Amino acid sequence: MTRTADGAARTAVEVRLEGLSRHYGPVVALDRLDLTLLPGELVVLLGPSGCGKTTTLRLLAGLEDADTGQIFVGGRDITRVPANKRDMGMVFQAYSLFPHMTVRQNVAFGLRLRRIAAAQRDKRAMDMLELVDLSTQADRYPHQLSGGQQQRVALARALAIEPQVLLLDEPLSALDAKVRAQLRDQIRRIQLEVGITTLFVTHDQEEALAIADRVGVMREGSLEQLAPPTEVYSRPATPFVAQFVGLSNRLPGEVRGGQVIVRGCTLPLVDADTPDGQVVALVRPEAVTLASHDAPESGPLVGTVIAVTFLGATSRITVDLGDATILAQLPTADATTLPAGSRVALTMRPDPVLVSAGSELAARAADEEA
Amino acid sequence: MAAVTSLGETPLTAPAGRPRGMQAGRRRRLNIFRYTVFTVFGLFFLLPLLALARFSLEGATLGTWSVTAWKQIASYQNQNTGIPPLISAIEITLELAVITCAVMLVLLVPTMVWVRLRVRWLSRTVEFLCLLPLAIPAISLVVGLGEIYNRIQRISLSALMLFWVYVILALPYAYRALAAGLTAIDVTTLSEAARSLGASWFSVLVRVIVPNMRAAILNALILTAGVVLGEFTIAYLLLYTNLQVELYSISRNTPNAGVLFATSLAALLLTGVLLLIMSYAGRPRRGRG
DSSP states (O other): OEEOTTSOEEOOOOEEEEEEEEEETTEEEEEEEEEEEOTTOEEEEEOSTTSSHHHHHHHHHTSSOOSEEEEEETTEEOTTSOGGGSOEEEEOSSOOOOTTSOHHHHHHHHHHHTTOOHHHHHHHHHHHHHHTTOGGGTTSOGGGSOHHHHHHHHHHHHHHTOOSEEEEESTTTTSOHHHHHHHHHHHHHHHHHHTOEEEEEESOHHHHHHHOSEEEEEETTEEEEEEOHHHHHHSOSSHHHHHHSSOOEEEEEEEETTEEEETTEEEEBSSTTOOSEEEEEEEOGGGEEEEETTSSOOOSEEEEEEEEEEOSSEEEEEEEOSSOEEEEEEEHHHHTTSOTTOEEEEEEOOOOBEEEOHHHHHHHHHHHHO | OOOBOOTTSOOBOOOOOOOHHHHHHHHHHHHHHHHHHHHHHHHHHHHHHHHHHHHHTBOSSTTOBOOHHHHHHHHOOOTTTOSOHHHHHHHHHHHHHHHHHHHHHHHHHHHHHHHHHTOGGGHHHHHHHHHHHHHSOHHHHHHHHHHHHHHHHHHOOOGGGGHHHHHHHHHHHHHHHHHHHHHHSOHHHHHHHHHHTTOOHHHIIIIIIGGGGHHHHHHHHHHHHHHHHHOOHHHHHTTOOOHHHHHHHHHHTOSOHHHHHHHHHHHHHHHHHHHHHHHHHTOOOTTOO
């Protein structure tokens, strides 16, 4: 349930994309995409450049026309409705504030088009600016604001018209890391407060996992997986998802009786029905634990540390096992005890593991390198 | 200078600079160079104008001063109306400038925005067409347009009909000025943002794009007005009378050579003053980006 400016209740809507396709000449940008956003939900579309996530958002906004398929918002077919009649608020990747208007005028622009009375318009604009903590900047011009402030004003402007759906097209990509994290959390807070159905597009995994109710990982115009962030990360549906979201070690293994044996360790499977045979297992670096080889708790895997990459609170350690290289991710305090050159013993936490046939993964690896 | 570091920021260090004396000396030499170039080129442009003014104020005897030539410009009167033809010519030319500017803007601004947003592949073709008049001599234009103007003159003999050809003449200059303005703003994002907020295409153009192209539009207007105010060949060959044709007529029909100089200077001054007014009127207001 959302709240309008006068406090009246407004029901959040469901958004349904059915069989959407879009081609740019011979290039398939979207291939029969089916996607449903539940009322009040924040869905993040995540994927590499060219996967079709922005195309999806632009089709929903009406800024482009689909070749085939339909779009339903609140049960109404809006496929052929022009963009200015779709009642959607949008925040763009590029700074989109109107340079000739003040912050207040920018936020009030959509209300002015709807012929809202001046007093009510101003009040609504100030309410939205207070929501994004920028009420003191109302009379400034966009060029007098920082990038983060501009995107917050853009968010206020998009929400001021009380849209049915909020669309965000990589709104944080032009900002520095610290501002990005702050604004990301603020967007999520506001989205929860307003309760509006939201589609957020990004190529940043951390952003996606941090704020989404569900993450849709896209590749080459199709959805690879649509699930809550924890599920996408810990139970990836395909090798692409496993490797795009977070890091994965690709280790040969053998499936036997609903489990996979990887270098002597028996690990559960994401899909317990996987037939027996030789596979490639995708093991997360944080599932790998290291101990000094002299320590009493040694495992069946022994190797030499060849690199330690400091990432802040955690560190990534590259270990040479002789016939393979494996990544482990540890708290930095633990990683400092294992410098490059030290002998370590590895164990693997029994987290469910995704496996794929070796040939499929080799083909994907070749595609990526190409 | 002590280094100041904050979390996540690059430490600030003192800039490695030259001694202050060297910087001041370099700046002084640069200023001398600038003023010298400015003075030389300023004299190059101003001296002929000063000479023109001096000759227009030359009296009957060499070395004396007189405003007779200027009085004669103003005193020529149309035998039918009694109105000095120069005044009529100025009026007609100003009206032509306004009409041409208006038609130019209405024609060119929406077209260029549409091409930029929707049919980018046409932009080169549009650019070529708009710049084509630069390559066509006025006499060729007149030969080509002669038949058309024969038909137009059956409907109206007014010199205001010259606006059709003046729009063509001013196209290259207006196009370049407007193209520069469109390049300076993110037309696509601004129009999509406006559309997502509920704006029609008309609102997008009038409320969002045009206000952000004020400088470019003003430049286009100034250039267009300059073309109209200074145009002689086409008006003369098509037998219309505008400001330049009238000044030429005055200078041809007087034994006083000073009148020739006075009319040239008058045309130049009038055009310059009008363009200055337009430029001043369109200056950006305080606070805007």
